Amino acid sequence: MHIETLTSLKAYNTFGIDCKAQFFTSVETLKDLKEVLSKEIHPNLFVLGGGSNLLLTKDVNALVLHINMKGITLLSKENDHVLLEVNAGENWHDFVLYCIENDYGGIENLSLIPGNVGTAPIQNIGAYGVELKDVFVRCHAIRISTQEEVSFDHYECQFGYRNSIFKNEAKDEYIITSVVFKLSTKNHIIKSSYGAIQEQLKKSSVSTPTISDISKAVIAIRQSKLPDPAKIGNSGSFFKNPVISTEAFQEFRMKFPRAPFYEVSATEFKIPAGWLIEQAGFKGKRFGEAGVHKNQALVIVNHGKATGTEIWELALKIQKKVKEDFGIYIEPEVNVI
Numbered sequence: 463m464h465i466e467t468l469t470s471l472k473a474y475n476t477f478g479i480d481c482k483a484q485f486f487t488s489v490e491t492l493k494d495l496k497e498v499l500s501k502e503i504h505p506n507l508f509v510l511g512g513g514s515n516l517l518l519t520k521d522v523n524a525l526v527l528h529i530n531m532k533g534i535t536l537l538s539k540e541n542d543h544v545l546l547e548v549n550a551g552e553n554w555h556d557f558v559l560y561c562i563e564n565d566y567g568g569i570e571n572l573s574l575i576p577g578n579v580g581t582a583p584i585q586n587i588g589a590y591g592v593e594l595k596d597v598f599v600r601c602h603a604i605r606i607s608t609q610e611e612v613s614f615d616h617y618e619c620q621f622g623y624r625n626s627i628f629k630n631e632a633k634d635e636y637i638i639t640s641v642v643f644k645l646s647t648k649n650h651i652i653k654s655s656y657g658a659i660q661e662q663l664k665k666s667s668v669s670t671p672t673i674s675d676i677s678k679a680v681i682a683i684r685q686s687k688l689p690d691p692a693k694i695g696n697s698g699s700f701f702k703n704p705v706i707s708t709e710a711f712q713e714f715r716m717k718f719p720r721a722p723f724y725e726v727s728a729t730e731f732k733i734p735a736g737w738l739i740e741q742a743g744f745k746g747k748r749f750g751e752a753g754v755h756k757n758q759a760l761v762i763v764n765h766g767k768a769t770g771t772e773i774w775e776l777a778l779k780i781q782k783k784v785k786e787d788f789g790i791y792i793e794p795e796v797n798v799i
């Protein structure tokens with residue numbers, strides 16, 4: 463195991479922010495992971511997956527542990543489904559493509575989401591009518607303090623909208639090392655009801671879509687709306703879509719009758735933060751090296767040389783204006799360090 467010092471993290475976060483790690487190491491096996499955790503290299507530990515949900519505003523005074531364990535294992539094959547165990551360091555989209563190639567259904571709507579498999583359960587990644595929780599069976603993890611191997615089943619993960627136990631009670635206590643998925647091998651349930659998917663399928667004249675068609679449609683939609691982090695630094699949606707009470711929603715709707723919304727439950731409504739940010743006048747605007755994406759206002763971008771602080775200042779400016787204009791607080795989705 464090789465421990466580096468003062469390592470640039472630019473290549474390890476999709477915002478492309480050039481902050482440094484006091485110490486840095488990349489682990490490729492469970493054995494290496496346990497070994498590094500058992501040593502007192504630095505009192506602080508910072509666990510890094512794909513770096514796709516992270517805004518660095520300062521150097522990281524810690525041992526930065528890059529989880530780079532690869533591998534996909536077929537655990538079992540039943541009549542209509544498989545169970546796959548996927549190591550945490552696998553790239554999420556590569557895993558989606560692997561499933562499409564093997565005709566395993568369930569995650570095609572989650573095509574092109576940046577990040578790694580091991581961090582996907584933390585925020586229960588979701589897009590176009592599917593969430594990770596829909597195919598999740600369990601995950602394996604290491605308790606950081608004792609290096610003990612533990613596992614969490616679906617119930618124990620307490621999944622919610624962009625949320626799980628790993629963002630709450632279990633925050634910073636575990637490192638997810640692999641995830642077990644249940645995926646269909648026949649009679650795939652095609653989820654194409656989302657408006658943008660319907661439109662895309664129509665454009666490509668597909669009437670009875672396969673999982674591969676859905677994946678292609680999602681890729682086309684995402685590529686048209688969301689910037690490619692390899693070309694322009696970003697972290698996908700910067701904010702969560704706010705959920706407000708029926709009472710607050712009724713008042714909001716009186717003032718803004720044209721606003722899009724989704725009914726979450728009998729007592730809650732979700733308003734798209736992208737709409738609020740666009741109406742607040744930020745869409746496509748540039749503030750120095752930081753900016754708001756021209757096709758999706760929920761995405762903050764690094765035009766090249768932005769510091770994490772510049773990005774964060776823009777986020778705060780947006781948050782303040784949305785609060786002033788609509789009385790709604792929008793909470794960041796990304797982890798700000």
Ligand code: EPU
Binds near residue numbers: 590697698703734736
């Ligand atoms: N909208 C605007 N202006 C914008 C962006 C959106 O008016 O600039 C409106 C749209 O017209 C639409 C609504 O907001 O009525 C929703 O927009 P969209 O379908 O693009 O989805 P979203 O709610 O903005 C969420 C996820 C995305 C995911 C899409 C598709 C969150 C925080 N974001 O975005 O996830 O891809 O749905 O399912 O829930 C991510 O997490 O990084 C991410 C990209």
